[in-house]
Amino acid sequence: METIEERKQTQKISQGSDSSFLKIFNAWDWVEVQKRIQATTDADVLRALHHPHPGLSEFMSLLSARATAYLEPMARKATQLTQKRFGRTIRLFAPLYLSNKCQNICTYCGFSLDNKIPRKTLTSLEIEAEAAVLKQNGFDQILLVTGEAAREVDNDYFIRAVSQLKKHFTQISLEVQPLYEDQYKALHMAGAYGITVYQETYHREAYKEYHLKGRKANFDFRLETAERACKAGIHKIGMGVLLGLQDWRVDSFMTMMHLKFLRKNYWQTQFSLSFPRLRPAAGALPPAYPVTDKELVQLILAYRLVEPDLDISLSTRESETFRNHLIRLGITTMSAGSKTNPGGYSAAKDSLEQFEISDERSVAQICRMIQAAGYNPVFKDWDNGITGR
Known part of the structure; x- marks a missing residue:
């Protein structure tokens, strides 16, 4: 439960400012965007x-149903743009689930508070065991993931884990509950590189x-999370929507609008985009707006054509x-060998997964697949000394 001071901060943030995305977003009408895409x-x-x-x-035009007849030329151009900017490389990362405790009730998520499932939060020793397995598999980039349980898995816990x-x-990046700017600053000082938050x-x-x-x-508080993280000096922000909750074309247009706002106002920050589709999970509802493989390909191509230097990620969902x-159509980053339950890499599966993994190949198998496609798997392609921030 929020304290009085936290509630005041939330209300102040949610009121927005002249330069906030919330002000811009509120001026757009969902149905009007939908009609423009359909036309x-x-x-x-x-x-x-x-x-x-x-x-x-x-971008509206490339998202439209009409554009499905042009996927082949879109794919050719997307491939050229991706190779020009990123070469023939695919960066690999792994999620590390620290906790499946959550205080939210979300109808699509296996971690939802109303699901009566085993809950677990990793201790420092268990985190060390998970890290050992990931290092053995070659990973140098990880994403720390938790449910949203601010009372039990708080910022102090995140700072200790990052340290x-x-x-x-x-x-080290994190996908955890939305935080305040000073909390992101503390994470940044502890060594956190990126923050992922899906609207x-x-x-x-x-x-x-x-x-x-x-x-x-x-x-509103969630919508302005990326801005708070940018102001705190976080190097990279991961964005996206959960495909299947609403009309993917309109949701993706809103995401692009949000991305362009952030890139204009926080040009020092890097951004990445992911395309999670609803996957089966305990206690979760099936997608109300299912997205086909062909539609997801179209979406990825559209993003690449409009944002040639954007990091685009595809998960083991x-x-x-x-x-x-x-691999050849605009993706630059992939997860590999993923486990979506706390302790999943080093111990028996004794806690619930957030969602079911679809690609269960090992890291070595993923690397061989990437190489067979004529690309190079990369576990690290930068250095702290040249990040520029």
Whole structure:
């Protein structure tokens, strides 16, 4: 439960400022965006495909149902742009789940508070055991993941985990509950490199239906999380929506609008995008708006054409075959050998997974697949001395 001071901070943040994305977002109408995307013509798609510097209007066209007839030329151009910017490389990372305790009730998540499942938070010794397995597999970039349980898994816990793990890994990012700016500053000082936060859906009413209890129910506070992290000096922000909660075309347009705002106002920060699709999870509802493989390919291509230097990630939520084909179509980062339950790498599976993994190949098998596609798997491609921040 929030303290009075925390509640005051939340209210102040949620009021927004003249330069906040919340102000811009509130000026857009979901249905109007939907209609504009649906009104796209073949001429609009062709203009977008050949535009030298495509923007939001072109992104709308590339997202449209009309653009599905142009996936082949979109794929050719996306491949060229990706190789020009990133070469033939795929960076690999692993999620490290620290806790599945959560105070939120979210209808799509296996960690939801109302799911009567075994809960676990890793001790420092257990974290060390997980780190040893990941290092043995070659990882140098990890993503620390928890449910949102601010009373039990708080910022002090995150700082201790980052401080403990930075002697093992060069890059440590976190996907945890939204925090305040001073908390992100403390994480940054402890050695955290990145923060990942998904808005889940930008549809306000649908958001209420999916998030029934807990701090996550505060749409505005979550929406401005990326800005607080940027102001705190975090190097990289991971973004995205949970595909399947609402119309993926409109949700993705809102994500692009959010991304462009952040890149303009926080140009020192790097950004990445992920495309999680709803996967089976204990106690979770099936997707109300399922996204097909073809539609996900179209979405990834559209992002690449409009943002040529954007880091685009694909998780082990997706199948082996699908991930194999996406190597050449704009993906730059992949997770490998993932476990989505606390202690999953080093101990028996005694706590619930957040979602089911679809690509269960080992890290070595993923590396061989990447090499067979003519690309190089990369575990580290930068150094702290040249990050520029």
